[in-house]
Amino acid sequence: xxxxxxxxxxxxxxxxxxxxxxxxxxxxxxxxxxxxxxxxxxxxxxxxxxxxxxxxxxxxxxxxxxxxxxxxxxxxxxxxxxxxxxxxxxxxxxxxxxxxxxxxxxxxxxxxxxxxxxxxxxxxxxxxxxxxxxxxxxxxxxxxxxxxxxxxxxxxxxxxxxxxxxxxxxxxxxxxxxxxxxxxxxxxxxxxxxxxxxxxxxxxxxxxxxxxxxxxxxxxxxxxxxxxxxxxxxxxxxxxxxxxxxxxxxxxxxxxxxxxxxxxxxxxxxxxxxxxxxxxxxxxxxxxxxxxxxxxxxxxxxxxxxxxxxxxxxxxxxxxxxxxxxxxxxxxxxxxxxxxxxxxxxxxxxxxxxxxxxxxx
Numbered sequence: 001x002x003x004x005x006x007x008x009x010x011x012x013x014x015x016x017x018x019x020x021x022x023x024x025x026x027x028x029x030x031x032x033x034x035x036x037x038x039x040x041x042x043x044x045x046x047x048x049x050x051x052x053x054x055x056x057x058x059x060x061x062x063x064x065x066x067x068x069x070x071x072x073x074x075x076x077x078x079x080x081x082x083x084x085x086x087x088x089x090x091x092x093x094x095x096x097x098x099x100x101x102x103x104x105x106x107x108x109x110x111x112x113x114x115x116x117x118x119x120x121x122x123x124x125x126x127x128x129x130x131x132x133x134x135x136x137x138x139x140x141x142x143x144x145x146x147x148x149x150x151x152x153x154x155x156x157x158x159x160x161x162x163x164x165x166x167x168x169x170x171x172x173x174x175x176x177x178x179x180x181x182x183x184x185x186x187x188x189x190x191x192x193x194x195x196x197x198x199x200x201x202x203x204x205x206x207x208x209x210x211x212x213x214x215x216x217x218x219x220x221x222x223x224x225x226x227x228x229x230x231x232x233x234x235x236x237x238x239x240x241x242x243x244x245x246x247x248x249x250x251x252x253x254x255x256x257x258x259x260x261x262x263x264x265x266x267x268x269x270x271x272x273x274x275x276x277x278x279x280x281x282x283x284x285x286x287x288x289x290x291x292x293x294x295x296x297x298x299x300x301x302x303x304x305x306x307x308x309x310x311x312x313x314x315x316x317x318x319x320x321x322x323x324x325x326x327x328x329x330x331x332x333x334x335x336x337x338x339x340x341x342x343x344x345x346x347x348x349x350x351x352x353x354x355x356x357x358x359x360x361x
Contacts, residue, residue, distance in 0.1 A: 024357040024358065024359045025104040025105060025106025025107065025357065025358055025359075025360065026106055026355055026356075026357055027105065027106055027336050027355060027356055027357070027358060028354070028355040029333065029334075029335050029336060029352075029353065029354060029355060030333075030354045030355065032324075032331055032333065033108070033333075033334060034108075035100060035108045035109060035110040036107060036108065036109045036110070037110060039110065040330065040331045041063070041098075041100060041108060041110070042063070042065040042066060042067070042068075042098060042330040042331075043061060043063030043064070043065065043098060043100060043334070044063065044064045044065070044066060044300070044319050044329075044332065044334070045063065045064040045131065045132055045133070045300045045301070045319065046061060046062045046063045046064055046097070046132070046133050046134065046135075046300070046301065047062075047134065047190065047246070047300075047301035047302075047303045048060065048061045048105075048301065048303045048305075048315075048317075049061075049062070049135065049303070050304065050305065050306065051137060051168065052197075057103060057306070057360075057361055058101050058102070058103060059101065059102045059103070059105055059305070059360070060099065060100075060101055060135075060168060061099070061100040061101070061102070061108070062097050062098075062099055062114060062133050062134075062135045062146070063097065063098050063099075063100060063133075064095060064097065064130065064131060064132070064133060065095065065096050065097065065098045065113075065330065066089070066090055066092070066095055066329050066330055067092065067094055067095070067096075067330060068328050068329075068330045069089035069090070069092065069328065069329050069330070070082070070089055070327050070328065070329075071089050071090075071264075071321075071322055071324070071327050071328070071329050071332075072089070072322075074266070074322060077263070077264075077265065078090070078263060078264025078265050078266060078321045078322050079263035079264055079265065085129070085153045085154065085155065086127070086129065086153035089329050090264050090329055091129055091153075092129065093117060093118070093121070093127050093128060093129055093153060094116075094117060094118055095117050095129060095130035095131075096113045096115060096116040096117060096118075096130070097113065097114045097115040097116075097130070097133045097146070097148070097172075098110065098111075098112070098113055098114070099111040099112065099113075099114040099168075099169055099170070103360075104358070104360050105305060105315075105358050105360045106358065111169055112169075113170075113171075114135075114146075114165075114169060114170035114171065114172055115133065115146060115148070115163055115170060115171065115172045117129070117130040117150075119171070120150075120161070120163065120174050123173065123174040124174060124177065125150065125161060125174055125177055126152065127153060128150040128151055128152050128153060128159075129150060129151045129152075129153065130148055130149070130150055131148070131149040131150070131151065131187075131188070132147075132148060132149040132187075132188050132189055132190075133146055133147075133148045134146065134147045134148070134189065134190055134191045135168075136191050136193050136200055136226055137168075137193070138225055138226045139197055139198060140198065140224050140225055141225055142166070143164050143165070143166060144164065144165045144166070144167065144168055144170075144172075145162060145163075145164050145175075145226045145227065146162065146163045146164070146165070146172045147160055147161070147162050147179070147189070147191060147202070148160070148161055148162075148163070149186065149187060149188065149189065156209070157185070157209065158185055158186060158187050158208055158209065159177075159178045159179070159186065160178070160179045160181070160186050160189065160204070161174065161176060161177055161178065161179065162174075162175045162176035162179060162227060163175055175227065176227060176228070179228065179229065180228070180229065181202070181204065181206070181220055181229050181233075182218065182220055182229065182231055182233040183204075183206030183207060183216070183218055183233075183236075184206065184207070185206055185207050185208050185209045185210060186204050186205065186206050186208070187204070187205040187206070187208040187215065187243055188204070188205045188243040188244050188245060189202055189203060189204035189205065189245060190202070190203050190204075190245050190246045190247055190301065191203075191222070191226075191247075192247040192248060192249060192254075192279065194249065194279065195249065198224065199221070199279075200221075200222040200226050201219055201220065201221055201222060201247060201279045201280070202219070202220050202222060202229070202247075203217065203218070203219045203245040203246070203247040203256055203258075204217070204218060204219075204220070204245065205217060205242065205243045205245065205258075206218055206236075208243075213240040213241075214240070214241060215240065215241045215242050215243055215261050216236040216240055216242070217236065217237060217238050217239075217242050217245060217256070217258055218233055218234055218235060218236050218237070219233060219234040219247065219256065219279060219280055219281065219283075220232065220233040220234070220280075221233070221279070221280065232280060233280065234280045234281035234282070234283065235281075237256075237274065237281060237282065237283045238256070238258065238272070238274055238283065238285070239258075239260070239272065241260055241261050242258045242259060242260055242261065243258065243259070243260075243261050243262070243269075244258055244259055244262065244269065244271070244298055244299040244300065244318075245257065245258035245299075246258070246299060246301050246302040247279075248302050248303075248304070248314070249279075250312075250314065250341070250345070251345060252277065253275050253276075253277065253345050254275065254276045254277070254278065254279050254283075255273055255274070255275055255286075255302070255347070256273075256274040256275075256276070256283055257271050257272065257273050257274070257289060257299060257302060258271065258272065258299065259271040259272060259291055259292070259298065259299055260292075262298040262321070264321040264322065264329075265298065265321060265322075266296065266321055266322040266323070267292060267293055267296060268291055268292040268293065268295055268296040268297045268298050268318065268320065268321075269291055269292050269298045269299065270288055270289070270290060270291050270292040271288075271289040271290065271291040271299040271316075271318075272285060272286075272287070272288055272289060273285075273286040273287050273288075273289050273347055274286060275345070286346060286347070287346060287347060287349065288349060289316070289347060289349060289350060290349050290350035290351070291316075291318050291335075291350065294352055295318070295320075295335055295350065295351075295352050296320050296323070296335075297317075297318030297319060297320045297334070297335040298318050298319050298320075298321065299316070299318045300317055300318050300319050300334070301316075301317055302314060302315070302316050302317075302339070303315055303317075305358070305360050306360065306361040307358075307359050307360060307361060308359045308360070308361050310361060313338060313339075314338070314339040314341075315336060315337070315338055315339065315358075316336070316337045316338075316339055316350060317334055317335065317336045317337070318334065318335050319332060319334055319335075320332060320333040320334060320335055336356075337350045337353065338356065338358065
């Protein structure tokens with residue numbers, strides 16, 4: 001049995017890297033995702049981008065990397081620092097953003113660090129912990145803009161900063177230390193670049209510290225250079241106690257998705273879908289998308305991909321915390337799932353799937 005299991009595992013690892021002659025690639029949710037250098041990908045948040053450049057069908061993944069560190073025991077919450085910050089696993093000040101690229105969503109190449117938090121500290125940002133890197137291209141200034149969340153090492157405050165680069169691969173340089181939004185104490189977020197290519201919106205968790213209802217969701221319009229907010233916002237909407245948001249647009253409908261607070265939880269967090277005809281709402285609850293038990297994942301992003309017929313499709317992916325067999329957070333698994341839409345725009349609930357094929361253009 002032992003040798004048989006290893007043989008199956010080796011076959012699965014081999015299949016994960018095969019680019020099939022038909023143009024299909026296998027995506028597995030039951031083995032670690034590896035890059036072309038055969039290293040397990042330390043990739044745990046951040047949307048996957050496909051820049052709309054003629055002749056370039058590459059997918060770009062700006063992923064949070066936590067470095068190799070030992071997670072708390074399985075019977076201890078992933079939110080429990082181990083040991084206390086700033087050295088606890090998932091709470092260290094040396095997090096960075098790794099850039100991975102792929103032509104088929106199945107085979108990924110590690111392009112190195114696009115941003116290191118230690119470099120941000122050297123450029124004047126207070127020593128802190130990096131989360132949620134999001135990169136968008138700003139056509140007004142021909143620059144790539146990376147927003148990221150950072151939390152002080154004593155967890156007394158959380159902010160959003162901006163770094164920029166003239167190239168997609170970076171390195172990114174600190175540009176704004178603290179973005180002012182309509183609501184303070186900001187946490188997880190995502191950014192939507194609208195169909196016109198010049199309008200952008202941020203969906204973010206706010207009020208993650210302080211008395212009263214915490215972890216509230218809002219959408220806000222960004223300035224034309226994507227370096228600040230216009231102040232126009234949706235106000236709070238949806239459930240309280242939420243994080244891990246994603247905002248996307250399909251067939252004229254804006255979809256806001258987020259779930260309950262999880263904080264590196266092993267059980268994952270269910271994601272819910274809200275829809276609107278306007279990016280600033282009002283938003284109406286549509287359905288429960290899934291993600292929590294039995295899938296055991298927390299939403300990280302929903303991103304578009306293009307199939308071989310040129311049709312835009314959508315993929316959900318979430319982090320499955322505390323799943324690495326060796327207890328190394330850098331090796332935690334991710335769960336990918338291709339979304340399906342009904343004719344009226346509703347999204348079908350996700351179910352567990354070990355693996356599936358994509359035929360990405």
